[in-house]
Amino acid sequence: MTPKHENTLHEVIASLDRIYPLGSSDRAALEALPFETTEHPAHFYLVREGTQPTACCMLLQGYACRHKITSTGERQIVSFHIPGDMLDVQHLELDRADHNVQTITPVTIAWVPKPDLQQVIDANPTVRTAVLRSALIDASIFREWVLNVGRREAVSRVAHMLCEFVARRSAAGLGSPDCFRLPMTQEDIADATGLTPVHVNRMLQTLGTRGVMTRDKRDVRIVDWEGMRRIADFNPAYLHLGPR
Amino acid sequence: MTPKHENTLHEVIASLDRIYPLGSSDRAALEALPFETTEHPAHFYLVREGTQPTACCMLLQGYACRHKITSTGERQIVSFHIPGDMLDVQHLELDRADHNVQTITPVTIAWVPKPDLQQVIDANPTVRTAVLRSALIDASIFREWVLNVGRREAVSRVAHMLCEFVARRSAAGLGSPDCFRLPMTQEDIADATGLTPVHVNRMLQTLGTRGVMTRDKRDVRIVDWEGMRRIADFNPAYLHLGPR
DNA sequence: CGTAGGTTTGACTGATCTCAAGTTTGGTGG
DNA sequence: CCACCAAACTTGAGATCAGTCAAACCTACG
Numbered sequence: 001m002t003p004k005h006e007n008t009l010h011e012v013i014a015s016l017d018r019i020y021p022l023g024s025s026d027r028a029a030l031e032a033l034p035f036e037t038t039e040h041p042a043h044f045y046l047v048r049e050g051t052q053p054t055a056c057c058m059l060l061q062g063y064a065c066r067h068k069i070t071s072t073g074e075r076q077i078v079s080f081h082i083p084g085d086m087l088d089v090q091h092l093e094l095d096r097a098d099h100n101v102q103t104i105t106p107v108t109i110a111w112v113p114k115p116d117l118q119q120v121i122d123a124n125p126t127v128r129t130a131v132l133r134s135a136l137i138d139a140s141i142f143r144e145w146v147l148n149v150g151r152r153e154a155v156s157r158v159a160h161m162l163c164e165f166v167a168r169r170s171a172a173g174l175g176s177p178d179c180f181r182l183p184m185t186q187e188d189i190a191d192a193t194g195l196t197p198v199h200v201n202r203m204l205q206t207l208g209t210r211g212v213m214t215r216d217k218r219d220v221r222i223v224d225w226e227g228m229r230r231i232a233d234f235n236p237a238y239l240h241l242g243p244r
Numbered sequence: 245m246t247p248k249h250e251n252t253l254h255e256v257i258a259s260l261d262r263i264y265p266l267g268s269s270d271r272a273a274l275e276a277l278p279f280e281t282t283e284h285p286a287h288f289y290l291v292r293e294g295t296q297p298t299a300c301c302m303l304l305q306g307y308a309c310r311h312k313i314t315s316t317g318e319r320q321i322v323s324f325h326i327p328g329d330m331l332d333v334q335h336l337e338l339d340r341a342d343h344n345v346q347t348i349t350p351v352t353i354a355w356v357p358k359p360d361l362q363q364v365i366d367a368n369p370t371v372r373t374a375v376l377r378s379a380l381i382d383a384s385i386f387r388e389w390v391l392n393v394g395r396r397e398a399v400s401r402v403a404h405m406l407c408e409f410v411a412r413r414s415a416a417g418l419g420s421p422d423c424f425r426l427p428m429t430q431e432d433i434a435d436a437t438g439l440t441p442v443h444v445n446r447m448l449q450t451l452g453t454r455g456v457m458t459r460d461k462r463d464v465r466i467v468d469w470e471g472m473r474r475i476a477d478f479n480p481a482y483l484h485l486g487p488r
Numbered sequence: 489c490g491t492a493g494g495t496t497t498g499a500c501t502g503a504t505c506t507c508a509a510g511t512t513t514g515g516t517g518g
Numbered sequence: 519c520c521a522c523c524a525a526a527c528t529t530g531a532g533a534t535c536a537g538t539c540a541a542a543c544c545t546a547c548g
Contacts (some may be wrong), residue, residue: 012389066386071477074395078387090380093373097416098384098482125366129337133381136334140342142386143312150393150438151318154536185494194394201496217495217545223520233315237294238342343516398504429526440505445528461527 009110015084015172019137020130022056029120035110040103046056047101051090052054059083061109063183065194067191068099076149079141079193080104080184081168087241089135092118105183137240142236149194152233157193158203159212159232162220162241171241178225182218207231247419253354256302259328259416263381271397273364274371278430279354284347290331292343297335301354303327306351307326311435320393321436323385324428326413333379336362345479349427381484387483393438397475400445401437403456404487406464406484415485422469426462451475 016022022030032181037060046057046064060079066087067077077097081087087101092114110182121128121174136176141164148160154210182189186204189199213220222228236242257274260266267276277321281304284290290301290308303325310331322343325331331345336358347385367370385408392404403471426433430448433442452458457464466472480486 032354032385037340041286066387068391070391070395076395077271078390090383093377094384094484096481096484098484099387122369132376132379133337135376135383136337139334139383140338141385143310143343144339146322146389146393147312147314147320149390151314151320155381187494194539197495198538202536205496230518237340240338240342396496431526441527442506442529443504449528 002038007108007110009033009035009058009060010085011060011084011172012110016086016127016130016134018172020126020131020139022126022130025150026124026126026130032119033112033116034110038109039112040107040109042103042105044103044107044111045100045193046103047091047102049097051097052095052176053088053097053114056091057087057091057101058110058112059085059087059111063104063106064101064107064182066101068177075110075191076194077188078145079138080165080192082172082174082211084172086131086134089131092121104188105119118177132241138214140238140240141155145192154193154195155203155206155210156231156233158189158194158200158218159207160234161189161192161215162207162222163232163234163236166183166222167234167236167239167241171239179219179221182220209241249380251352251354252305253277253302253304253356254356255304255328255398255416256330260328260371260374260378262416264370266374270370271375273368276483277356277360277364282353282355284351284353286347286349288347288351289307289344290353291335291341291343293341293344295341297332297337297358299330299343299357300333300335300361301345302354303329303331304352304354307348308345308437309348309428309432310343310345319435320438321432322389323382324436325411326416326418328416330375330378333375333382336365339438345347349433356372360423362435364437381423384482384484389436398437398439399450399454400448400475400477402433402444403437403451403472404478405433405436406451406466407476407478407480410466411478411483411485412479413485421466423465424466441462 005164009030013022013027016030026165040086047053049068061083064081064087065077066079067075069075073173091097121131152160166177166180169175169180186200187197190200193200208215210231211226212224213222253274256265260274291297293312305327307319308325308331310323311319313319335341339457392401396404410424412420413419413424427457430444432440434444437444439447447460452459454466454471454475456475457466
């Protein structure tokens with residue numbers, strides 16, 4: 001039973017620490033960062049493509065995604081984000097957003113002014129390394145998504161997306177890998193897998209009839225992880241979670 | 245008329261300098277890096293998924309790509325690389341390769357020992373920033389590829405791949421944007437766009453009949469850039485080339 | 489309750505794949 | 519310089535996975 005959220009950067013620091021173990025001075029510097037928190041409903045834009053963000057946003061509670069839109073208005077989600085994720089490290093270095101960041105569920109966001117964060121990174125080599133590793137891991141995840149969307153059949157794409165979501169979520173200590181509630185709609189899943197919502201619905205049913213998972217509304221229970229992993233062609237190495 | 249290649253890190257340094265302007269001491273530090281050069285034929289593996297690279301390879305001459313392979317043996321190329329590109333910055337921080345790096349044409353490669361490169365990066369903040377920016381730009385390109393493969397129709401995917409290749413190549417001063425020779429086979433293009441070689445062939449013909457380019461074997465001439473750009477839905481902002 | 493957003497189903501369509509057979513090309517050795 | 523060969527490219531016909539369209543059904547929430 002987690003208590004009502006405290007609005008500190010605690011999860012973000014824990015998440016960086018998981019990526020690269022921080023020292024006490026690193027942690028202290030991060031904890032001293034000034035920030036403001038805001039709350040937003042689902043489907044709210046936190047960053048818009050083409051704008052120049054001036055603060056660095058971090059996800060404290062709820063779920064979000066990054067996406068891009070074609071000139072014909074088709075949306076492609078390129079990553080999902082969970083509490084503790086830094087949502088725009090890249091804008092420390094690249095001043096124009098090349099994609100959108102949008103909420104999936106209602107969220108609590110921490111906004112840290114860019115100069116303050118930059119200073120902590122510059123002054124703390126370990127933090128710097130953690131942030132760099134985090135950016136490199138993001139890139140690895142994007143590569144896996146290119147593969148997923150480019151070369152896997154529909155069932156596998158959906159299964160893979162589910163496996164990744166669960167793996168990241170439980171690695172962050174945010175819930176069981178066997179039983180969880182999906183925060184995203186089937187349309188979100190469609191936009192993440194390069195499919196249509198109708199087909200995603202059918203593929204979710206297929207995963208049911210193949211006996212690897214059961215579903216009650218958005219509550220999913222994986223009943224055969226090995227089967228799931230096989231259908232998804234899921235190998236978590238690309239998440240670089242493990243002991244280094 | 246370029247003279248026979250000199251085997252220095254010159255192109256790599258120029259490429260970093262384009263990403264983030266270097267000072268003379270940065271340049272001197274990079275020029276002092278020890279390295280060995282090797283030559284390899286087309287289709288040669290420079291890095292294999294799952295291995296732990298001990299040197300950082302850079303492309304001096306020729307073309308290469310990164311790719312991943314599904315359990316059923318389908319290849320998905322996730323990026324192409326041109327002379328001057330650092331091919332595995334990520335292995336400075338992540339020790340296991342999560343993808344393959346393979347040559348497209350015969351290449352000349354410079355291998356820099358990881359510790360030496362790490363030291364130059366640690367000692368030169370500007371170099372560090374340039375490398376970080378380079379990694380962030382790579383990530384941006386991966387995101388665009390997810391969109392390309394996930395949400396664009398076949399002609400657009402092929403056109404987009406061509407636009408990106410030309411834009412990056414001419415930004416690096418490696419040739420004209422209007423007229424160039426493709427280093428990759430139609431099978432490579434297929435693996436980059438998530439299509440089959442047969443369909444890539446048809447889409448290249450379509451781009452011809454739509455009057456945006458002409459083709460003689462692998463020599464391509466773009467005759468209508470605006471039309472090409474429109475079919476490709478190409479907006480180079482994601483390459484972060486421009487004046488910052 | 490009413491309503492909007494989300495999910496499910498069915499029937500039909502079509503973009504892309506598959507398979508299979510040619511044709512062209514560029515490199516190599518005689 | 520030419521003949522040969524493997525790799526790359528091209529073409530056609532038929533199959534299929536996923537998309538489209540449209541309607542109905544939930545269900546959470548005001």
